[in-house]
Amino acid sequence: MTPPQEGVAMDGEALIAALPQVRGKLQPMVPLAPYTWLRVGGPAEVLFSPADAQDLAAFLRETPGHIPVTAVGVGSNLIVRDGGVPGVVVRLGRGFNQIETDGRVIRAGAAALDARVALAAADAGIAGLEFLRGVPGAIGGALRMNAGAYGRYMADIFVEAQGVTRAGEIVLFTPDQMSFSYRDSAPRDVIFTAAVLKGAPDASDLIHARMQELMAKREAAQPVKDRTAGSTFRNPAGFSSTGAEGESQELKAWKVIEEAGCRGLRLGGAVMNEKHTNFLTNAGGASAADLENLGEEVRRRVMAHSGVDLLWEIERIGRRED
Numbered sequence: 596m597t598p599p600q601e602g603v604a605m606d607g608e609a610l611i612a613a614l615p616q617v618r619g620k621l622q623p624m625v626p627l628a629p630y631t632w633l634r635v636g637g638p639a640e641v642l643f644s645p646a647d648a649q650d651l652a653a654f655l656r657e658t659p660g661h662i663p664v665t666a667v668g669v670g671s672n673l674i675v676r677d678g679g680v681p682g683v684v685v686r687l688g689r690g691f692n693q694i695e696t697d698g699r700v701i702r703a704g705a706a707a708l709d710a711r712v713a714l715a716a717a718d719a720g721i722a723g724l725e726f727l728r729g730v731p732g733a734i735g736g737a738l739r740m741n742a743g744a745y746g747r748y749m750a751d752i753f754v755e756a757q758g759v760t761r762a763g764e765i766v767l768f769t770p771d772q773m774s775f776s777y778r779d780s781a782p783r784d785v786i787f788t789a790a791v792l793k794g795a796p797d798a799s800d801l802i803h804a805r806m807q808e809l810m811a812k813r814e815a816a817q818p819v820k821d822r823t824a825g826s827t828f829r830n831p832a833g834f835s836s837t838g839a840e841g842e843s844q845e846l847k848a849w850k851v852i853e854e855a856g857c858r859g860l861r862l863g864g865a866v867m868n869e870k871h872t873n874f875l876t877n878a879g880g881a882s883a884a885d886l887e888n889l890g891e892e893v894r895r896r897v898m899a900h901s902g903v904d905l906l907w908e909i910e911r912i913g914r915r916e917d
């Protein structure tokens with residue numbers, strides 16, 4: 596939410612002493628690598644696991660504005676840099692992972708895994724959320740990123756979201772306010788805490804069968820068992836309000852990467868995946884710097900080869916160590 600301050604040494608204990616009392620948990624200097632798919636990066640100066648939305652709101656209200664606050668989900672679209680993340684990292688856990696269905700509507704906490712939400716919708720005979728089954732994030736990250744797959748996006752199923760602003764206000768967001776675009780949504784400096792989503796009625800077994808098909812398609816095309824953060828770069832050019840255009844563009848990131856000769860390109864423990872060239876992979880022992888530097892090298896080579904300026908889809912947070 597607030598950009599990290601450069602050059603100030605991190606001291607989690609001292610920071611906790613300056614923070615308000617909470618009902619949840621504040622922990623100093625917590626390694627973040629285990630909380631991410633790429634398994635790299637340094638610690639959070641303070642990791643905050645709020646008890647509920649009220650706890651988060653009171654905390655943000657009373658936390659001085661100069662202290663950086665960063666939200667993380669389950670780290671499936673993140674590189675945490677090696678120097679760690681100064682300030683407070685908020686990771687929602689128990690208290691934010693409930694899922695309820697009611698007619699065609701699903702209410703989910705922001706820590707609920709996308710896959711669990713998709714399965715709950717299928718069990719309840721609610722169609723249209725099948726695409727979420729294979730997205731390995733949680734609902735907060737899906738709202739932030741307008742997660743999508745196979746032509747469907749969060750924007751298509753969104754009713755409203757609850758979030759807490761940096762000033763500690765609990766706010767409801769309408770579709771207009773979310774202003775979804777390709778792998779993005781408008782609200783900044785907000786931690787989403789819950790979402791209301793909708794689908795259409797259908798037979799549960801048919802929905803489950805469609806999800807199985809999508810999963811099989813994904814497993815055939817993507818290195819789902821490797822340490823990656825999904826697509827590294829956005830597909831070049833073209834967004835629409837739902838993001839659909841971004842997916843259907845002729846110009847695919849994997850293709851320009853391939854054409855620039857970057858399949859299998861390696862730097863330290865980082866490699867551009869052989870199975871899917873847009874998947875930056877920790878092949879073992881990579882640092883965050885290896886991964887980020889390899890990504891930048893791929894951007895340079897693609898620019899030199901085809902003139903395409905690849906933009907990162909993976910979010911990078913924290914400080915570099917070098």
Ligand SMILES: Cc1cc2nc3c(=O)[nH]c(=O)nc-3n(C[C@H](O)[C@H](O)[C@H](O)COP(=O)(O)OP(=O)(O)OC[C@H]3O[C@@H](n4cnc5c(N)ncnc54)[C@H](O)[C@@H]3O)c2cc1C
Pocket residue numbers: 632665666667668669670671672673687705729730731732733734735736737738739740741742743744785786787788817818819823824825826910
């Ligand atoms: C194998 C693999 C396949 C993938 N396939 C897809 C795919 O098909 N489609 C797709 O869209 N993505 C895909 N991804 C990327 C990723 O799963 C999505 O971007 C996902 O929505 C990120 O959710 P997360 O909880 O992991 O968020 P994180 O990676 O932890 O965070 C991502 C961003 O969201 C923000 N954020 C997280 N939680 C909150 C919150 N509660 N409030 C506010 N901001 C928050 C973070 O600050 C950060 O900016 C894939 C990733 C992997 C590893």
